[in-house]
Amino acid sequence: MPTLPLTLAVITHNEAGSIARCLDSVPFAAEKLVVDSGSDDDTVAIARAHGARVVQQDWLGFGAQRNFASSQCSHDWILVLDADEWLSPELAVELQQRLPELMAGNTPAAYLRRRTIYMGRPMRWYRPNVGEKLARLYHRGRARWSDARVHESLRFDGAAPTLLAAFDHANNPSLPHKQLKVLRYAELKCRDWLDRRKPVRMWQAPLVYLLAFLKDYLFRLAFLDGWRGFLIAQTAASYALYKRMRYYEMVNHPESVADATDLLNKHHIDR
Known part of the structure; x- marks a missing residue:
């Protein structure tokens, strides 16, 4: 599959059970970067086996950790996923179709829709878990993460489009x-x-x-x-x-x- 000048950035700590699915869901990313904060399971080995470059960084808090990850990416355009998230095939196709146009313009970021899997099944009605809009695709020169320790958000100026297809989130195994x-x-x-x-x-x-x-x-x-x-x-x-x-x-x-x-x-x- 042709690659695009995009970095998939994932921050991890003991995510051996999910990191492979996350990384494999973005085959078109020219770079896959994992910023790990001292995992003592097989997260790092699995990430490398699935094509990721791994950088070690002690935990800084969610916002600062994501900004550190942005600074380590080889490409200006970055897609952020958590280890327990993955692109649906439909979103992967949509991204490949729309990314060249987004990258050619001055768009700072784009919103993706997240669908939550809870207790083994997708939530059907609960609004935050059905089509929740999150800014996860961005140009690092036009956007940065807030420095909050938790519940961080991507900050940018200007309009941002929303993609139609969803990515999936396994909301806690138990x-x-x-x-x-x-x-x-x-x-x-x-x-x-x-x-x-x-x-x-x-x-x-x-x-x-x-x-x-x-x-x-x-x-x-x-x-x-x-x-x-x-x-x-x-x-x-x-x-x-x-x-x-x-x-x-x-x-x-x-x-x-x-x-x-x-x-x-x-x-x-x-x-």
């Missing part, structure tokens, strides 16, 4: 995987709040849980996906509540920040 991710993301988000000295508003906590659940379960149509939708909404609401509880603890018991860091690092969660 509920234990999801709970570990909740711990990780909450810790990173709370550290961002701590840096900004965000006010503690624990009185909001009960309302936050209720409103987060209702937003996902009713207004984002999770209830139409049955019990899977209920679990999605409950997990999202629990995450919203836990972040505020954990931030309250960080502010009132600063020693807990270092204690939690040691614990999360010990169990390879905090990255």
Whole structure:
């Protein structure tokens, strides 16, 4: 298959079970780059076996890690996927057709649609998991990632087209995987709040849980996906509540920040 002057960039840590599928789904990329933060499984060996150049970088936080990856790419146009994501055949064909025109112009980025696989099946109704728009294709001279430790976003000026076909996301192999991710993301988000000295508003906590659940379960149509939708909404609401509880603890018991860091690092969660 002819290649295009594009780098597929993936950041990894212990992704041996998924990295091959991710890399193989983009056969037209002239370069595949994996930025690994100290995997102790077979991630690096598998990535190299599937055509990737691997660069080691200690974990910097999601935004900074992605910006580091951008700086290591050989091409200005970059496609970003997580290790548990992969292009559908339809999107791969659409990208090959549209990339030459995008690259020839001044477009800063493009949005891709993401379809989520949850508990082994695609979500059918829950809006964030059906056709969610994410800026994942960009020119590194015209766009960069925010420096947030988690929930980073691609920043750019100007209009960006949206491709029609979707890429797929295996949203956590199991509920234990999801709970570990909740711990990780909450810790990173709370550290961002701590840096900004965000006010503690624990009185909001009960309302936050209720409103987060209702937003996902009713207004984002999770209830139409049955019990899977209920679990999605409950997990999202629990995450919203836990972040505020954990931030309250960080502010009132600063020693807990270092204690939690040691614990999360010990169990390879905090990255």
